[in-house]
Amino acid sequence: MMLDYKLLQALAAVVDQSGFERGAKYLGLTQSAVSQRIKLLEARLGQPVLVRAPKLAPTPLGRRLLNHVQQVRLLEHDLLDRIPALGEREQRLRLAINADSLATWWTPVTGSFCREHGVLLDLVVEDQDVALKRMRDGEVAGCICATSRPVQGARTHPLGSMRYRALASPDYIARHFPRGLNHAALRQAPAIVFGPDDRLQHRYLEMRGYQASFPHHLCPSSEGFIQLAQSGMGYGLIPERQVSRELQEGSLVDLDSESFIDVPLYWHHWRHGGSTLDALTAHLLARCNHWLTPLDGAQEFFD
Amino acid sequence: MMLDYKLLQALAAVVDQSGFERGAKYLGLTQSAVSQRIKLLEARLGQPVLVRAPKLAPTPLGRRLLNHVQQVRLLEHDLLDRIPALGEREQRLRLAINADSLATWWTPVTGSFCREHGVLLDLVVEDQDVALKRMRDGEVAGCICATSRPVQGARTHPLGSMRYRALASPDYIARHFPRGLNHAALRQAPAIVFGPDDRLQHRYLEMRGYQASFPHHLCPSSEGFIQLAQSGMGYGLIPERQVSRELQEGSLVDLDSESFIDVPLYWHHWRHGGSTLDALTAHLLARCNHWLTPLDGAQEFFD
Known part of the structure; x- marks a missing residue:
């Protein structure tokens, strides 16, 4: 050595x-x-x-050096699986997951796998550019993000899309959009944006032909985002699955009938990350359809 | 100029x-x-x-320079309040809030204030060392954190404490602690920790005389943390107020009868941050008692 x-x-x-x-x-x-x-x-x-x-x-x-240590540990884990006498089979997987996936479907989908395989998760929450950079640098063994382009040494699988709906409280809509979503109202009505790199709200407004600036809160917390919307402080694009109860109760309602955006999600993982990472990948691909809408042309991507 | x-x-x-x-x-x-x-x-x-x-x-x-611009804007806002003809009175407040406060009481407590005063929030989520550094550098006009020591140019008020309880799913407890919280079980049972700087779990174990290492997941998301606990992947310290429904339903239960830690929270804000910041401070102090337990000796702190 x-x-x-x-x-x-x-x-x-x-x-x-x-x-x-x-x-x-x-x-x-x-x-x-x-x-x-x-x-x-x-x-x-x-x-x-x-x-x-x-x-x-x-x-x-x-x-x-730390990345190398992580990779060696993954390989050791494979070895220990075959030679149990060698030691304890505790395994850490360092993954970057986008905030909304972590707040909604990630744990329901992967929880049973991690329990059964004795996997300890070391999660980081990053916007997708940073997540891909961490993949490239070898800091995380896998990541979930909205881009299909794989980084070097990694493999990419489409998971499905997450539907975001433009939602607000009924009193907010009555106060700010009494005559619907016209441009004069959009110029005044406070929106909620996750962070400076979140472009979902901008895309939503561009779909409506609105390209000017708009007042907005910044709230980099999934839960906080929903609370701001519920309290009538703003409207924003929220994962439909995260607020099914609020939608049913009527504490959050759609801004208009076509107010949604589907965001595709991809799973990136090291090509040589050991058998646990491969098994997690198979598990993810088999189960995420319950939470995400399948993408067209579900091909695999290689770098 | x-x-x-x-x-x-x-x-x-x-x-x-x-x-x-x-x-x-x-x-x-x-x-x-x-x-x-x-x-x-x-x-x-x-x-x-x-x-x-x-x-x-x-x-x-x-x-x-940007910090200076932000401070000038706050002062301008005060001026515009008195001379409305000068312009629109949109105001941004850049604040650092700890993740658990943002996921629980922050919006219920401050939402009405922000709506009434037309305040747009520019929130950042930081652990407390970083939050105080941002206060010191003038990057945020206010922050919530667990330390009472004010930074230069700022004023500090105690808000109250947040109760964290050590919780897990009933099946997790049956699987990992069939004979209670003994040290042998704690050495094996996966915990959930918010991030590398989160010491709550360590404090909890030290209270029990346990000082060795322990397996743990890292999950820097309030909602994700609760989901990991609910899915039986680990036990962890969770704000009681955030999971009142889960506690009532029994999907999360206490590890033992004395399993809680009270974390004090303090509000830090610029001393010369304009009247809106002062009014928000008064509003916070008047309303947070509904969510937080008053601290002993609720004095004010100055730098």
């Missing part, structure tokens, strides 16, 4: 546990033993692997 | 709208006019205010 895994393990523990003291406790070592291992690693590489201030974080080199 | 606000406005539009083209459209200018304004601004300052690649973002200098 070219790398000393004892040193890499020390680095992973310090980063995963956010600190030398906790990392040492996690490994059952003294803090100074962990410090020495990381200093030795840095001496061998001739470069720092961690920045200590203002906040403990891996350097780009440290990040590459 | 020492600053040319026409140039600053161009910078703010490009950043707020995430692009030159959209920024120009927002201002009703051509893209080249906006480009020229930003070039002129950079020429006068002798430094770049934006980085163009890999992603459009303000430089530290650009960020300081």
Whole structure:
């Protein structure tokens, strides 16, 4: 082996546990033993692997080493499956999931798989550009996002589309759209947008021929977004499946009869990510149809 | 005036709208006019205010200018309140709110205020260290976090505490804790942790004399966290108010009878943030008692 895994393990523990003291406790070592291992690693590489201030974080080199550790762990897990005597079969999967999927269908679809396979999830929530960058950098083993273009070393599968409807509370609609969705009203009525990179609201307005600016709240929380809409603070595009009860009760209603956008979702995963990742992929593809509408031409994509 | 606000406005539009083209459209200018304004601004300052690649973002200098623009807008809003003929009274408040507050009580408490005062919210979700850093840098006008120490130029008020209970699904408890919360079981039972900086689970285990490592999922989404717990993938500390229905239905139950932690919450806001921010503060303090338990010694803090 070219790398000393004892040193890499020390680095992973310090980063995963956010600190030398906790990392040492996690490994059952003294803090100074962990410090020495990381200093030795840095001496061998001739470069720092961690920045200590203002906040403990891996350097780009440290990040590459951690990605390698993650990939080795996935491969080890495959091996342990076949030779159980070798050790415990705990496995972490680091995945980037978009916020609305995580708030709606992700756990109902994958929960049973993770329980049965003893998978621990290490989830990050990212908008799709960042998620794909993390895939490319090898920081996550899989991601869900709206683009079908695979990154290098990854495979992409279409999952289906999620329907977003433009919704608001009845009193909001009475107050801001008494004469329907005309441009004068759209110029004044506060919308709700998930974050600066969320273009769904803009697409919705462009579909209506409205291209000017509009007042809006920014709320990067799925739950908070729905609460803002329910409290009559704004209208916004909300996953239909997330608010079936609110729609039934009438606390949220459609702005107009054609007020929806279907967003396609794709699953990206490392091509050589081990058998658990492959099995999760098969599980996802088999079950997500209950939650997502199938896409036309459900082909597989390769880089 | 020492600053040319026409140039600053161009910078703010490009950043707020995430692009030159959209920024120009927002201002009703051509893209080249906006480009020229930003070039002129950079020429006068002798430094770049934006980085163009890999992603459009303000430089530290650009960020300081944007903070200034935000503060000027708050002061303008006060002025417009008194001289309505001057212009429209749209106001944005940029605030950092912790994820669990945003998912539970924030909107029920502040919604009516924002509607009545025509406030547009620009919310960011951050863990508390980052939130306080953003306060200190002037990036947000207010924040909610668990620390009472005010940052420079800010005032701090105690809001009350939020009760977190250690919860899981009944089948999870039967599977992982058939003989109660002993240390052998805690070493094996997967927990759910919000993110690498979330120490609530660790505090809970330390209260039980358990200091070793434990398997855990990471799930930085309030709703996703609850879904993981409901699906039997792990146990975790969940705001009681967020799952009153699940507790009543019995889909989530307490791990043991003393399984709670009260987390204090404080409201930090700019000392000179204008009258709307002061009014929001008064509104918050008057209403949050319905959702949060009052803290002992509810004094005010100054930097």
